[in-house]
Amino acid sequence: xxxxxxxxxxxxxxxxxxxxxxxxxxxxxxxxxxxxxxxxxxxxxxxxxxxxxxxxxxxxxxxxxxxxxxxxxxxxxxxxxxxxxxxxxxxxxxxxxxxxxxxxxxxxxxxxxxxxxxxxxxxxxxxxxxxxxxxxxxxxxxxxxxxxxxxxxxxxxxxxxxxxxxxxxxxxxxxxxxxxxxxxxxxxxxxxxxxxxxxxxxxxxxxxxxxxxxxxxxxxxxxxxxxxxxxxxxxxxxxxxxxxxxxxxxxxxxxxxxxxxxxxxxxxxxxxxxxxxxxxxxxxxxxxxxxxxxxxxxxxxxxxxxxxxxxxxxxxxxxxxxxxxxxxxxxxxxxxxxxxxxxxxxxxxxxxxxxxxxxxxxxxxxxxxxxxxxxxxxxxxxxxxxxxxxxxxxxxxxxxxxxxxxxxxxxxxxxxxxxxxxxxxxxxxxxxxxxxxxxxxxxxxxxxxxxxxxxxxxxxxxxxxxxxxxxxxxxxxxxxxxxxxxxxxxxxxxxxxxxxxxxxxxxxxxxxxxxxxxxxxxxxxxxxxxxxxxxxxxxxxxxxxxxxxxxxxxxxxxxxxxxxxxxxx
Amino acid sequence: xxxxxxxxxxxxxxxxxxxxxxxxxxxxxxxxxxxxxxxxxxxxxxxxxxxxxxxxxxxxxxxxxxxxxxxxxxxxxxxxxxxxxxxxxxxxxxxxxxxxxxxxxxxxxxxxxxxxxxxxxxxxxxxxxxxxxxxxxxxxxxxxxxxxxxxxxxxxxxxxxxxxxxxxxxxxxxxxxxxxxxxxxxxxxxxxxxxxxxxxxxxxxxxxxxxxxxxxxxxxxxxxxxxxxxxxxxxxxxxxxxxxxxxxxxxxxxxxxxxxxxxxxxxxxxxxxxxxxxxxxxxxxxxxxxxxxxxxxxxxxxxxxxxxxxxxxxxxxxxxxx
Numbered sequence: 001x002x003x004x005x006x007x008x009x010x011x012x013x014x015x016x017x018x019x020x021x022x023x024x025x026x027x028x029x030x031x032x033x034x035x036x037x038x039x040x041x042x043x044x045x046x047x048x049x050x051x052x053x054x055x056x057x058x059x060x061x062x063x064x065x066x067x068x069x070x071x072x073x074x075x076x077x078x079x080x081x082x083x084x085x086x087x088x089x090x091x092x093x094x095x096x097x098x099x100x101x102x103x104x105x106x107x108x109x110x111x112x113x114x115x116x117x118x119x120x121x122x123x124x125x126x127x128x129x130x131x132x133x134x135x136x137x138x139x140x141x142x143x144x145x146x147x148x149x150x151x152x153x154x155x156x157x158x159x160x161x162x163x164x165x166x167x168x169x170x171x172x173x174x175x176x177x178x179x180x181x182x183x184x185x186x187x188x189x190x191x192x193x194x195x196x197x198x199x200x201x202x203x204x205x206x207x208x209x210x211x212x213x214x215x216x217x218x219x220x221x222x223x224x225x226x227x228x229x230x231x232x233x234x235x236x237x238x239x240x241x242x243x244x245x246x247x248x249x250x251x252x253x254x255x256x257x258x259x260x261x262x263x264x265x266x267x268x269x270x271x272x273x274x275x276x277x278x279x280x281x282x283x284x285x286x287x288x289x290x291x292x293x294x295x296x297x298x299x300x301x302x303x304x305x306x307x308x309x310x311x312x313x314x315x316x317x318x319x320x321x322x323x324x325x326x327x328x329x330x331x332x333x334x335x336x337x338x339x340x341x342x343x344x345x346x347x348x349x350x351x352x353x354x355x356x357x358x359x360x361x362x363x364x365x366x367x368x369x370x371x372x373x374x375x376x377x378x379x380x381x382x383x384x385x386x387x388x389x390x391x392x393x394x395x396x397x398x399x400x401x402x403x404x405x406x407x408x409x410x411x412x413x414x415x416x417x418x419x420x421x422x423x424x425x426x427x428x429x430x431x432x433x434x435x436x437x438x439x440x441x442x443x444x445x446x447x448x449x450x451x452x453x454x455x456x457x458x459x460x461x462x463x464x465x466x467x468x469x470x471x472x473x474x475x476x477x478x479x480x481x482x483x484x485x486x487x488x489x490x491x492x493x494x495x496x497x498x499x500x501x502x503x504x505x506x507x508x509x510x511x512x513x514x515x516x517x518x519x520x521x522x523x524x525x526x527x528x529x530x531x532x533x534x535x536x537x538x539x540x541x542x543x544x545x546x547x548x549x550x551x552x553x554x555x556x557x558x559x560x561x562x563x564x565x566x567x568x569x
Numbered sequence: 570x571x572x573x574x575x576x577x578x579x580x581x582x583x584x585x586x587x588x589x590x591x592x593x594x595x596x597x598x599x600x601x602x603x604x605x606x607x608x609x610x611x612x613x614x615x616x617x618x619x620x621x622x623x624x625x626x627x628x629x630x631x632x633x634x635x636x637x638x639x640x641x642x643x644x645x646x647x648x649x650x651x652x653x654x655x656x657x658x659x660x661x662x663x664x665x666x667x668x669x670x671x672x673x674x675x676x677x678x679x680x681x682x683x684x685x686x687x688x689x690x691x692x693x694x695x696x697x698x699x700x701x702x703x704x705x706x707x708x709x710x711x712x713x714x715x716x717x718x719x720x721x722x723x724x725x726x727x728x729x730x731x732x733x734x735x736x737x738x739x740x741x742x743x744x745x746x747x748x749x750x751x752x753x754x755x756x757x758x759x760x761x762x763x764x765x766x767x768x769x770x771x772x773x774x775x776x777x778x779x780x781x782x783x784x785x786x787x788x789x790x791x792x793x794x795x796x797x798x799x800x801x802x803x804x805x806x807x808x809x810x811x812x813x814x815x816x817x818x819x820x821x822x823x824x825x826x827x828x829x830x831x832x833x834x835x836x837x838x839x840x841x842x843x844x845x846x847x848x849x850x851x852x853x854x855x856x857x858x859x860x861x862x863x864x865x866x867x868x869x870x871x872x873x874x875x876x877x878x879x880x881x882x883x884x885x886x887x888x889x890x891x
Contacts, residue, residue, distance in 0.1 A: 107852040110633045124855050128633045226724075234834060292723055296745040296833045502855035511849060518834035526746075526835075545655070 059090040062373055064380075065116035066365075067109075072097040072432055073422075081392065081430035091380045095432050101236070117371035120436055121166035121364050123499040126158060131366035132374060133163035141375055142382035148172055148438060152359050154565050159499065159558055167381070169364035169435065171357045173442045180459045180478040183318040185244060185254055186340030186353050190312055191470050194339060199473035203351075205249060205277070205343050209284055212312050216289065222336075225310040229289030230281075232525075233302045234518060238320060242521055245315045246274040248342070251349040253486075256496025257510065258555055263563060265495055265555040269517055270543045275536055276345065281525045282532045295522040303327075309336035326420070334466040342483045354483035357441070361497040365436050381438060390440045393430055395452055401428070402452070409448045410457055419452065492562035498555055506554035509547045516542050627861040647862040656846060663752075664842040667828065668820035670756040676813065678764045683771035683805075684797055699772075703765025710762075714830035717758050721745055745831060748839035755827050770812065771805055778804035810888045818875035821867050843867060 074095060075082060086092045096116060098105060103124065109115060110128040119125060138146050145167070149156060152172055156164045187208055193215045194200070202208050212229045219227055234242035247259050250273050258265040268274055284290055291297075291305070305311050306324035309331070314321075318340060328337050342351035365381075367374050383389060395402045395409055401418070402411050411419065418424045425431055440450045449455040453462070459478065463471070471477065500507040520539035527535045589595070596603065627647055629640040651657060682702065689695040705713065720727045721744040729741040744750050782800050791799065825844040832840030843863060851860030883889045 103853040104848070107855065107857075110855065111857060113633060127855055292743060295835050296718075296743070503859075507854055508850065511854065515837065515849075519837045522835050 059088070061086070061090045061092065062376055063092050063094055064118055064373070064377055065094045065096070066118040066433075067096045067098075067116045067120065068432060068436060069098050069102050069106075069120035069122060070435075071099065073426060075430070075432055076427040079427050079430065080397070081428065082433075084392065084397075085384075085430070089380055089383055091376070093433060097432075113370075115368035115370045117368060117373065117377060118365050119368055121168075121362050121366050123362055124502050125366065125368075126165050126362075126499070127502045130368050131165040132369055132371070133165060134167070134367065134378070135164050137367075137374060137378045138164075142378050144382045144385050145378070145438060148385050148440070155359050155361065155562075157565070159561050159565075160501070166362065166366040167364045167438045168360045169437060169439060170441065171359040172438070172440075173357065180454050180456070180480055182340055182354060182480045182483060183322075184340075184353060184355070185240065185248065185315070185317045186483075187245075187315050187343045188313055188318075188321075188338035188340050190309075190336050191339055191466065192335035193312060195335070195470060195473065199470070202341050203344065203347055205280060205345060208313070208341060208343050209280065209289065212289055213284075213287060215312060222310045223308070225308050228291045228305060228311045229287075229313070230284060231291050231302065231305060231311045231314040232281075232294040233297070233299065233314070233316065233320075234295060234522070235297070235299050235302070238299055239514065239518065241314065241316050243269065243517055246271075246277045248351070248353055249273065249277055249345050249349075251344055251352050253352045253355045253489075253493065254496060255494055256498075257513070258495050258552070260490065260493075260495055260559065263490070263492065263559055265552055265559060267513075267548055267552060269513065270540045273345070278521060278524050278536070279532060282527060282529060285525050286529055290525065295526075307331075309333045313338075326422075329420075334464050339470070339479055340482065351484050352486065354480065355486050355493070356489050358489055358494050358497070362499060363436075364438065385438050385440065387440070387444055390450065391444065393434045393437075393439070394450055395448075396428065407446060407448075408457060409452070409455060410461075411452065416458075416462060491566050492559040495555055495559065498558045500551070500554055504554065505547055505550035509551040512546045513543065513548070513551070516546070624861060624865055626858050627865050629858055631858040631861075633855075633857070643858075647856075647859045648866070650850075650859060651862055651866065654846075654850075656841070659838060660841045660843050660846045663828070663839060664821055664844075667752055667755050667842065668822075670752055671759045672816055672820055674756050674760055675763060675767060676809075676816070678760050679767035680771060680805075680809065682764055683768040683775060684801060686768060686772060687775050687801065688793065688797075699765065699768070701765070703769065705762045706766035708762065710826040711830060713758060713762050714827060717754065717831065718745065721754070745833065746835045748836040751828075751831075751836050751839040754831065758827060758831075771808065774805040774808040775801055807888045810882055814875065814878045814882060814889065817878040818871050820874060821871050 072095075074097070082093065094116075102122075106122055106124050110124065110130065115125075115130055119130065121131075125131060138149075149167070149172055152168070153164075156166075156168065158165055187205075189202070189208065189211065193211055194202075196215060196218075197211055200207070200211070202211065209230070216227050216229045221227060232241050243257070244254065247253075247255060247268055250259070252259050255265070257267060257269065259268045260266075281290060291311075293301075297305075303321065303324045306314075306321055307327040309328055321338075325337050328334070340353075342353040344351050367377055371377060384393070391398075398404060401415055402409050403415075404410070418428070443449055449458075452458055471479070474482075476482070500510055516539065520535060520542065524532055524535040524539060625637075628642055628644060630643050630646075631640055686695055686699060689698070708716075721729070723729060723741045723743055726741070726744075728744065729738075732738045733741065742750075744754060778801065782804070783796055786796050786800050821843065825842065825848075828840045828842050829845050829848075832845070843866075847860050847863035850856065851858075851863060879889050
């Protein structure tokens with residue numbers, strides 16, 4: 001180096017100069033850009049507002065780009081509902097579906113500030129300032145949306161700054177709710193087992209496992225596949241199969257990672273009533289009831305196992321394994337589809353699985369800062385929430401997708417088959433939009449159900465003979481009747497929708513606990529029964545090291561905030 | 570390159586081969602060359618040096634929506650979080666262990682395969698073997714891990730079936746639930762995927778060895794193994810050393826896809842790497858600052874390892890990279 005110093009200094013300075021100028025140029029460019037986009041973001045919104053209010057009749061085509069936080073399939077280009085929307089409102093949609101891990105995808109989008117017009121709500125996005133406040137937009141341009149959410153207005157406000165950023169897709173009910181279909185958490189069991197055992201009343205965890213053990217002994221294989229007694233899914237964010245059962249077993253509703261007693265939240269994973277559940281699973285593992293591969297499988301493998309019909313039971317939420325059940329129906333294995341049971345530890349406990357639907361906070365659409373047509377979008381949503389469009393979106397087109405008899409909406413047998421045909425739906429339903437958009441739930445003004453499956457006539461007509469047999473065996477009208485009628489929700493319910501705030505101590509504690517649970521609970525279940533206590537004690541010790549207090553404090557603080565804000569309407 | 574071109578262009582000082590002061594006349598003489606190198610320099614500056622500016626994030630509580638001036642500076646807080654976390658030593662151990670296993674196994678198998686391929690006289694057969702062995706390189710890791718998970722499954726995984734048929738085990742082993750197997754599984758998957766591809770460069774190096782050396786060795790009575798050890802291996806030594814130094818710099822990079830896709834709760838203690846840790850507590854929490862701190866740590870360690878390897882090699886009188 002020494003001898004070359006002069007020339008290399010020269011070279012070095014050249015390089016530095018060049019790089020410096022470039023860096024500066026780059027920085028300058030960036031600043032200009034961001035300033036420019038900010039201005040752009042504001043301007044068209046105003047001009048658009050001016051335009052649309054002036055010429056309401058003229059339909060101007062515009063496209064809305066949408067990111068959906070779920071895997072899905074693109075609708076066909078000639079989809080009749082989207083075509084109708086485009087003809088009557090001018091709006092067309094450009095959907096992007098999630099591929100891979102949601103958090104990662106969002107992380108990348110946030111880092112690049114690269115958002116489409118509309119996105120599925122997520123606290124990560126709200127924290128990053130990706131959404132625009134909607135209150136004023138709604139007040140000004142969307143009287144129907146305002147009416148739709150009137151009762152829920154305060155609940156929708158972000159606890160951190162009081163703005164409304166997202167429009168919950170589910171849980172805004174007008175009047176009564178109908179319950180024939182239960183999509184929440186439960187211990188699920190194959191219908192064939194209940195029939196085989198002569199329709200027993202199954203109330204407790206012990207009774208449930210007794211049934212599984214006996215059935216497995218009698219049927220070591222199902223359609224050639226070895227029988228799996230009890231399946232547990234613990235994969236990525238779908239972790240409730242392993243984590244959530246204990247709170248239900250002591251008669252509490254789904255509050256996520258905590259049990260709320262008298263408005264005070266308490267972590268339950270390391271409590272004795274949780275231990276009782278995992279000890280039972282440990283015992284069952286000793287009997288070979290638990291799937292050996294339960295803890296190494298991913299979601300796809302889980303669905304594949306369920307779809308084979310060889311899995312007798314599991315703890316899960318119905319919507320999470322709906323695909324597997326659809327597949328079983330297609331294979332005509334109705335006896336292998338599942339019934340949800342609200343199990344508890346002992347018969348003195350009243351089950352509380354079925355709850356009155358709570359507003360689905362932190363879900364639904366939010367309009368991003370990049371959206372140029374915010375006003376048009378909110379107006380479109382306002383149009384879509386009106387009854388005529390809601391009917392189109394749920395039931396379809398009268399005469400094509402449903403028929404009306406004496407004012408009641410019904411389906412013909414063929415229409416009923418279509419309604420569950422995934423391929424048909426891609427070209428005849430606007431499900432990609434509808435799933436996340438604000439929607440009416442309950443009943444239309446004319447008394448018809450907003451959900452075809454919940455229309456009593458439809459539910460009865462749609463039942464398979466096998467289901468009728470089971471329901472008659474129990475003397476009930478629908479599978480939801482297994483569950484106790486829920487009382488009114490506690491004001492601040494449910495705790496699982498509380499935003500822990502990204503990167504906060506509470507969130508880090510939650511991540512850590514999730515990690516420990518994922519690591520120790522499977523170990524405890526798979527341990528020999530004599531080692532169970534040792535593993536459990538290690539688990540409790542490790543959990544003790546986590547900042548549980550930060551986690552509980554944040555939840556309690558938010559419960560109190562909800563209690564104060566939500567009860568005063 | 571530069572120097573050779575310099576020599577040809579400016580031939581006024583034929584004796585001073587190495588040191589030539591840069592003067593304006595020289596620059597003028599070489600202006601075409603300089604212009605030609607501008608786009609490349611810009612490319613490197615723009616994509617390799619400018620992003621280093623992002624390292625400032627590691628010392629802030631970075632929030633994406635805010636401008637640079639509005640960020641709060643927190644000093645070494647994120648590094649502290651990283652280094653004081655209970656899990657950090659464990660993930661560091663896993664990263665290094667898997668990296669080193671992959672490095673050593675990868676090297677040995679690639680060199681051995683190259684030597685063996687070189688001994689095959691039938692060209693068609695040689696080509697066939699080579700093609701088959703490097704095809705897996707073109708599969709993405711997500712597919713490879715899918716294949717690995719399926720072959721290791723208890724029900725009908727080929728590994729368990731074969732071992733059972735050979736009566737080496739009595740009952741199927743749940744490979745992916747035992748931490749002690751995990752590093753090995755990762756190493757084996759890497760070899761399966763990359764070994765064929767890695768041999769290509771060695772085969773090229775072997776092809777450049779002077780055939781006269783082999784003939785001379787043969788006349789001297791060296792058998793096949795002698796020729797392998799005393800002609801082929803020394804002939805490709807330079808290549809091996811250079812590649813080794815380069816790979817040492819990448820030891821920490823091996824640990825994301827495979828452990829992430831094959832790992833699960835039961836073997837977390839063996840499967841979690843720095844990258845996964847950073848993903849969990851950084852990116853997934855919206856804590857880009859922590860993620861950046863993790864990235865800086867990795868870069869520093871990698872550069873240190875690279876320099877160390879280079880220095881060692883120089884000390885031993887071998888080829889070196891820098």
